[in-house]
Amino acid sequence: MECPMTPQADEADELRRLERAVANLPAMQRYIFLAKCRDGRPYAEIAARTRLSRKGxxxxxxxxxxxxRRQMDGEHLRWWQRWF
Known part of the structure; x- marks a missing residue:
């Protein structure tokens, strides 16, 4: 059994919090975040797939x-923040 204060436990907890925060994002934000940060897709490709401008x-x-970041700091998103 691991001591709860070990670095591995802290990293695992941080990863769970990050996964929860990403799961709570609105669908479009989640898609764009994962496409850019996890998959490394260029903005132009994401824009074409989502029919948004590069700026969008x-x-x-x-x-x-x-x-x-807000969720990782322990704040909950308000209902209207989950739509945009």
Whole structure:
């Protein structure tokens, strides 16, 4: 059994919190975040797939990062933040 204060336990907890935060994002933000950050797709490709402008993709990625950071800090998204 691991001590709850070990670095591995802290990293596992951080990863679970990140996964939960990403899962709570609105669908479009989640798609864009995963496409860019996990899959490394270029903005132009994401824009073509989502029918958004490149600037629109960048804005939604910035919102996704902001929302993830808020959730990681322990804040819950308000109902209206889950739609944009």
């Amino acid at each position: 993709v960048q804005k939604r990625l910035a919102r996704a990062l902001y929302n993830i």
